Amino acid sequence: MISKLIDKIVNTGAPIVVGLDPKLDFVPEDIKKRCFEEKGENLEGVAEAFWQFNKEIIDNIYDVVPAVKPQVAMYEEIGIPGLIAFKKTVDYCKEKGLIVIGDIKRGDIGSTAQSYAVGHLGGVKVGDKVFKGFDEDFVTVNPYLGSDGVKPFIDICNKEDKGIFVLAKTSNPSSGEFQDRLIDGKPLYEIVGAKIREWGEESTDGSYSNVGAVVGATYPEMGKVLREIMPHNYILVPGYGAQGGKGKDLVNFFNKDGLGAIVNSSRGIIAAWKSDNYKQFGDGKVGEAARAAVLDMKADIAGALAQ
Amino acid sequence: MISKLIDKIVNTGAPIVVGLDPKLDFVPEDIKKRCFEEKGENLEGVAEAFWQFNKEIIDNIYDVVPAVKPQVAMYEEIGIPGLIAFKKTVDYCKEKGLIVIGDIKRGDIGSTAQSYAVGHLGGVKVGDKVFKGFDEDFVTVNPYLGSDGVKPFIDICNKEDKGIFVLAKTSNPSSGEFQDRLIDGKPLYEIVGAKIREWGEESTDGSYSNVGAVVGATYPEMGKVLREIMPHNYILVPGYGAQGGKGKDLVNFFNKDGLGAIVNSSRGIIAAWKSDNYKQFGDGKVGEAARAAVLDMKADIAGALAQ
Known part of the structure; x- marks a missing residue:
């Protein structure tokens, strides 16, 4: 799967993933009004507004970016109607040829991690047919439970040609509380990074692994170290734009081949229409x-990488 | 919320939570046959089988235990129909007077954690009405992202009288890979435990906090230390029964007041009908x-605590 993502990054020239993280505040009044009239001023109405909002974004960016990353929490927030909108969004993005990274950050003991892996990347056999719960291409995974919680995802990656990104150093201000604590002189995120490299060797696809890492754009110095620890693992970089990361901060996350990182922006793109820019x-x-914001982001990253 | 759970534990005399983690293998043939005939041999049929299986268990245990803990992964595995069955299970358990601990192990950056907290413990305002996505009483939370990922849950606990259990030391074999690593001479799970105590001070309810911890029955010595570090935080103890934890291992997780811990069993109860016992x-x-297995578990724990 990682080679498919790399091909699309190279073809679009955009190491960019658009975070489809809808909030009612981002949805224009006319879409909200129409959806509430159609479905009611309730969770079904909000879910319809999310879906129509997403569709407008997808239709305007699908040819200029390789991938999207819907954050399932925004959909789970509004219950079942939201999760139906999540699935509809995943399916529609795949129809449009986009690679879908489900930002689910699941992590659990082995048998439970297996259920999450099947639900999001695999399929369930009922009788003699296989049914798919959500069917993203990649998902994000939390490493706190250790190998037991990650291996079931890797097995499914190998079986179904899928991928994962495991959290190493997250973009949020308090990520250091545990992730930066020193163990034998090294911060926990480096210990996790070394483990991601090891896990990655179990699912390679060309010169990179189907097992990648999440490292926040807000910590470029740590990104530099993690880049060296995990030379064959792609890095998914959140935190660009609204969270404060800039193009020049991103250089550290890339390898010398110009590959190795894909940068996420959510609000900066999907809520661009609300910005003065x-x-x-x-x-x-x-x-x-959204399309203009994507093209600006592409230029910002290309400019930084060219220096 | 923790005081409601404690009242129910005292009234039933059972510091027990039943894990409603259905798998098709646990469902008797006649239920499966009926559900597949009704809904089709597909994910809807599996979801209906999960629901009918759960209902039979709930109807037989609701008066002898204080709480249930549905593991959302088992439902998410079969997509939207599964999540509808999850919601139906949560709602039905609450109707029967059970306290519901949603085992969701979510954890994310602040704004995203907020969405999970609203979706599972709070409500969304649309127009002038508030709608609830899932509405459990407690959920489990992953601490890897630090305070940013936990505080939004605590805020909702205070606003809506709800509770959380934060992972400290998980029950699985590989939990030590990161959780046992030493930081300034102390294992990470103790550092997390100290933080849980601190977070807990922000949401107290009687002599315990609405912020509890998850500590696996499979690590009783570590449970003893964590019990001391977090005297006012309830401990949710998974790993009893099928995962290997025994009644005598549980003593360390309780306080001298006979409170402080609630022990989960899933397979040992819901799949009891398949066991020779x-x-x-x-x-x-x-x-x-299931009812007989609950009563045996209650006697096992009471016997261990009486010694």
Whole structure:
């Protein structure tokens, strides 16, 4: 699976993943009004608004980026209707040729991790047919439970040609509370990074592994060290844009081959229409503003990598 | 919320939570056949089988235990129909007066953790009404992201009278890979335990906190230390029964007041009908066997605590 992602990154020239993390605040009034009229002013109405909002973004960016990353929490927040909208979004993105990274950050004991892996990357056999719960291409995984919680995902990656990104150093301000604590002189995130490298050797696909890592753009110095520890593991980099990461901070996450990292932006793209930078498209012009924000981000990263 | 759980533990005399973690292998043939005929041999059929299986267990145990703990992964494994069965199970358990601990092990950056907290413990305002996504009483939380990932849950606990259990030392064989690593001479799970105590001070309810911890029955010596580090935090103890934990191992997790711990068993109760120990009830007698297994577990724990 990682080679498919790399091909799409090379073809689009954009090591970018768009975070499809809808919030009602980001949805223009006319979409909300229409959806509430159609489905009611309730969770079904919100879910429909999320779906229509997502669709407008997807239709305007699918040819310029390789991948999207829906954050399942935003959908889970509104219960079953939200999860139906999540599935609809995943399926539609795949139809449009996008690679889908389900940002689920699941992690549990072996038998339970197996259920998450099957639900998001595999399929369930009932009678003589196989049914798929969600069917993303990649998911994110939490490492706190150790190998037991990660191996079931790797087995499914090998069986179904899928991939995962395991949290190493997250982008949030308090990520250091545990992740930066020193163990035998090394921070925990480096210990986890070394383990990700080891896990990655169990699922290679070309010169990179189907097992990647999550490292926040907000910690570029740590990204540099992790890049060296995990030379064959792709790094999914959240925290660009709204969380404070800039193009020049991203250089450390890439390898000398120009590959090795894919940078996420969510609010900066999906809520671009609300920003002064993109107000020329007009009020509620979600899709056009998102496309322009993607192209600006592409130029920002390319500029930083060219230096 | 923790005081409600404690009242129910005292009234039933059972510091026990039943893990509602259905698998198709645990469901008797007649239930499966009926559900596949009704809903089709597909994910809807499996979800209906999970629901009917759960209902039979709930109807037979609701008066002898204080709480249940559905593991959302087993439902997520079969996609949307599974999550609908999860919600139906949560709602039905609450109708029967049971306290529901959603075993979701979510953890993310602040704004995303907020969405999970709202979806599982809070409510979403749409127009002038509030709608609830899942509405469990407690959920489990992963601490890897630090305070940012936990505080949004605590805020909702305070607002809505709910509770959480944060992973400290998990029951699985590889939990030590990161959790046991020494930081300034102390294992990571103790550092996390100290943090849980601190977080717990932000949401107290009587002599215990709404913020509890997860510590596996399979590590009783570590449980003893964690019990001392977190005197006012309830400990949710998985790993009893099928995972290898025994009644005598549990003593360390309780305080001198006889409180402070609630022990989970899943397979040992919900699949009791398949075990030689309960075959006297007859093939497929899920409910009767589950009730007998609960009462045996209650006696096992009471015996251990009396010594």
